[in-house]
Amino acid sequence: MNQNSVFMEIAIQEARKALIFNEVPVGAVIVKDNKIIATAHNLKEFNNDPTCHAEILAIKKACKALNNWRLNDCSMYVTLEPCPMCAGAIIQSRIKNLYIGTFDDRSGACGSVLNIVQNDSLNHWVNVQWLYNKDCSLLLENFFKHKR
Amino acid sequence: MNQNSVFMEIAIQEARKALIFNEVPVGAVIVKDNKIIATAHNLKEFNNDPTCHAEILAIKKACKALNNWRLNDCSMYVTLEPCPMCAGAIIQSRIKNLYIGTFDDRSGACGSVLNIVQNDSLNHWVNVQWLYNKDCSLLLENFFKHKR
Numbered sequence: 001m002n003q004n005s006v007f008m009e010i011a012i013q014e015a016r017k018a019l020i021f022n023e024v025p026v027g028a029v030i031v032k033d034n035k036i037i038a039t040a041h042n043l044k045e046f047n048n049d050p051t052c053h054a055e056i057l058a059i060k061k062a063c064k065a066l067n068n069w070r071l072n073d074c075s076m077y078v079t080l081e082p083c084p085m086c087a088g089a090i091i092q093s094r095i096k097n098l099y100i101g102t103f104d105d106r107s108g109a110c111g112s113v114l115n116i117v118q119n120d121s122l123n124h125w126v127n128v129q130w131l132y133n134k135d136c137s138l139l140l141e142n143f144f145k146h147k148r
Numbered sequence: 149m150n151q152n153s154v155f156m157e158i159a160i161q162e163a164r165k166a167l168i169f170n171e172v173p174v175g176a177v178i179v180k181d182n183k184i185i186a187t188a189h190n191l192k193e194f195n196n197d198p199t200c201h202a203e204i205l206a207i208k209k210a211c212k213a214l215n216n217w218r219l220n221d222c223s224m225y226v227t228l229e230p231c232p233m234c235a236g237a238i239i240q241s242r243i244k245n246l247y248i249g250t251f252d253d254r255s256g257a258c259g260s261v262l263n264i265v266q267n268d269s270l271n272h273w274v275n276v277q278w279l280y281n282k283d284c285s286l287l288l289e290n291f292f293k294h295k296r
Contacts, residue, residue, distance in 0.1 A: 044217060045217070048211055048212075048215060048216060048217050049208055049211050049212075049217055050207065050211065050217040050218075050237065050240040050241040050242075051199070051204055051207060051208060051237050051240065051241075053240075056199055059198065059199060060197055060199060063196055063197050063198065064196075064197075067196060068196060069192060069193075069196050069197055069198040070198075083236055083240070084232055084233075084235065084236030084239065084257075084264045084270070085232075085233055085234075085235075085236025085237045085239075085240050086233075086236070087232065087233075087236070088231055088232030088233025088234070088235070088236050088257070089198065089199050089233045091232065091233075092198040092199065092201075092231070092233050093198040093199075094198075106271065107270055107271060109232075109236070113267075113269045113270060114262065114264075114267070114269070116232045116262075119261075119262070121261045121262070122232070122255055122261060123254065123255060
């Protein structure tokens with residue numbers, strides 16, 4: 001298992017934790033110098049706060065860990081393609097690399113519906129790598145199947 | 149002075165408070181049933197957190213005040229055109245009306261660089277009204293003039 005797969009596995013574990021809270025299962029991990037500095041999962045319903053997506057919570061934790069709002073040399077691993085809010089937070093925090101587990105054709109903002117993380121008109125460009133992990137999409141499919 | 153101008157004046161007062169913290173002067177107010185339920189200003193540097201823009205902080209406060217992450221019948225007054233992150237948070241929270249004080253041609257995501265709040269491919273559409281308040285732009289111009 002290569003390093004990217006290992007970090008994505010940990011993001012998937014985070015997504016599974018979200019299920020305990022009956023939240024949409026999305027997880028995120030932020031890595032610097034090959035060390036995990038933040039992990040988070042979706043907590044929107046639990047916190048009654050629409051900004052509490054996994055990515056935003058992970059960014060807040062990473063900034064606290066580094067005592068810096070700039071995450072220049074950091075990589076984020078996230079199980080689902082970030083929405084416009086989270087893609088915007090990723091460019092605000094200057095995250096360097098973004099590894100995405102599966103795409104979101106309803107609100108993905110890293111290429112699916114629009115592209116905020118790779119947009120020449122904005123002030124930061126993120127390296128994006130799609131890992132297409134089946135567990136990421138299966139977790140979501142099963143969650144929404146049970147919801148209906 | 150009409151009601152919209154009154155609420156924008158209060159957003160401008162918030163923006164002025166940001167100056168005390170040497171933050172980019174942006175302020176936001178959220179209104180429901182003609183009553184203010186949240187006010188906030190930029191606190192990114194103070195909190196060392198890139199998500200602490202005025203709009204995000206105001207949304208978090210408003211959700212707490214209503215004990216609900218859905219701000220369906222709420223209006224936001226903000227002194228500067230929201231960035232992609234904040235425009236994304238506005239659609240996540242389902243805010244109905246957005247009143248903007250001045251545009252941001254570098255990272256505005258309500259029409260200037262891109263448009264997230266009025267995009268048929270996304271799941272929420274916001275009514276946007278531009279108020280073009282000179283104080284909103286002057287506050288920013290003076291701030292950046294002194295920074296240099």
